[in-house]
Amino acid sequence: MLARKYDNYAWEEQQQTEVSQPVRRVKINTDPYRRLRSRLMIFAAVVLGTYLLTVFRSEAMVQYGNQLVNLQQQEAQLIDKNNELKIEVEQLKGPxxxxxxxxxxxxMSVARSNIYVKAAGQKNPGNSFTVAAK
Structure with missing residues (x-):
């Protein structure tokens, strides 16, 4: 019986020492692909963001191209109008x-004695205009 008591004593002591140490909980990795999935999600988000940025940028470039074409057409119309107006001014300025x-x-009538004609052959280099003969 003494041996049994000693045996119980040793057993109780062993249980107390085990209980007194803090129990470490080991985290069991229930999902081994969790890190891989999170990295794939981040990569997919970056690719999607880059794609959307490219789409918005290309849309802006198309709009700027259309505006440029419209401005070039307007420039051509204004150049044509300017040339027409120059011709009209020259016609209105004509003698x-x-x-x-x-x-x-x-x-009024034109006085024939005051008509000046530019001489074809310049005999007098100081004055290139001569009075026209009557």
């Missing part, structure tokens, strides 16, 4: 028009 307006509206 025939001025003489016609002076004769019709003001009743």
């Amino acid at each position: 025939e028009r001025i003489i016609g307006l002076a004769e019709q509206r003001l009743g």
